[in-house]
Amino acid sequence: MLCDGEPGTPLGWPTSRRQFRFCVPPGHTAVLYSDGLVENRKRGLDAGLADLCSVVTEAPAEVVGSPHMLLDFLVDRMLSGYEQDDDVTVLAIHVPLATKSD
Secondary structure, three states: OOOOOOOOOOOOOOOOOOOOOOOOOOOEEEEEEOHHHHOOOOOOHHHHHHHHHHHHHHOOHHHHOOHHHHHHHHHHHHHOOOOOOOOOOEEEEEEOOOOOOO
16 A cells, blocks of 8 residues: 655755654564655656556565565566666564563
8 A cells, every 4th residue: 555645855855844744553574665666757657656566466465574675576576677767765664562471
């Protein structure tokens, strides 16, 4: 699922930034990424976002639960077959389920 938020100023532009707060529920993972992951000269933004949602849906549970494995999975699938001429930045944040203490 994509989190809808108002677009902000691109990184690297010397302007003030707006803050955007979101919550990642326990057991879920949030993926933050730059445009280089989802768009390039052959794939537009809308198609890239649709591809990203599709790729995440295909990820096995053990991949989704491991930020390192998820990053590799997403980058491999999203960039496969494309010549990359833009930078790609991806950050995965996983919030584990709470464990009961004795």
